[in-house]
Amino acid sequence: MAVFVALGAFLMTLFGGWTARRVTDRRHLVLGLAGGLMLGVVGLDLLPEAIHAAGEDFLGVPRALLLFVGGFLAAHLVERLLAVRQAAHQDGRVPQVGLTAAAAMVGHSLMDGVALGAAFQVGGGMGTAVALAVIAHDFADGFNTYTITSLYGNDRRRALAMLVADALAPVLGAASTLLFTLPEELLGGYLGFFGGVLLYLAAAEILPEAHHDHPARSTLLCTVLGVGFIWLVVGVAG
Template sequence: MAVFVALGAFLMTLAGGWTAQRVTDRRHLVLGLAGGLMLGVVGLDLLPEAMEAAGREVFGVPAALLLFVAGFLLAHVMGRLLAAAHGGDEHARTPEVGLTAAAAMVGHSAMDGVAIGAAFQVGEGMGLAVAVAVIAHDFADGFNTFTLATLYGNARRKAIVLLVADAAAPVIGAASTLFFTIPHPVLGGYLGLFGGALLYLAAAEILPEAHHDHPAGPTLLCTIAGAGFIWLVVGLAGE
């Protein structure tokens, strides 16, 4: 059942990537929307789940928040190292950054599939509730995967390969739960780490590029709309 339901995430991810491809003439609006979607996914979906799953504190701070900060710093350090390797320009759009970021989205989607499978192990009602949330926000995942890959100068073919991998990842993740389960603290830690890296990409890379030499008003509205969409999805999934 979990694998069958995860096929919905496969289709929704492809739909998000297809949408990102079709609006290249309004790239700044695409990037503004992507930044809002990423912000919403991190703040309203990933981080709350990480806080709940990771549970314990380390020296007075929730472990998920420590890993969230670590993920942000890790993405920042990686960006600086790659910039140094390309002449010291911290704003250089290197293909390696795009591939790494998109690959991280694939890893996150695989964990989405694992979450679906684990929820079905608890009960069918829980599994369906989690699946609705995953399927709804996988549109954003597909949109962001294609956008991240192409933003940094990767060929469209590579971006499509990563998009297909991102779409297939939830199905593979759900299928894996037929053989093993991931402890909640480990899953929570991963979500926190990934959330920090994703926030860095949204705040330091995607949104500044969206507003570069473009009217701020429409782009800002797209960013707000993206975050609001994720809020709506999370709210409906929690009903």
């Protein structure tokens, strides 16, 4: 089931790359909705489940929350390191910088697939919620992978190759979970860490990008609708 759902992420990533080539004026609404879906999944479903599964506290704090903060900080650190490297070559348009950044996004998409498979090991409700978040934000992944590869002077062939690699990554990640079953405590810790990464992407990347050129009420409404939809999914699944 997880691999089948990951095919949706594959298609959404390709759609994001296609949109990057033919930017439309409605992209901000899609990104606003994606940010709301991700926020809803993390706060309303993924984090509570991770706290429940991760077991005992560590120094008075639930292990899942510690890993949640660690995931947020790790995503922030990676983003900052890439930003510094990109800034150092901003005028030179060094192709390797764009490829490095795109490769980092491919690695992240691979972890998306692993998280998707792990979520379905918990249960169908958790798997559905995480699937919605992964598929929603893979639009932005595809858009950014194609854009950043091209931005640093790589030709269309390389940009498309990185886009396809990013699209295949969640499918491979989900397929890998067919080979093993994570212990409940380890699964809870991983989902906590992944939740921190997901929240960072929503708060620091997707939502600011959604409002950058279109600070409209319709974009904010899409974000609220995304959160509300996840609340509905959690309620029905529960």
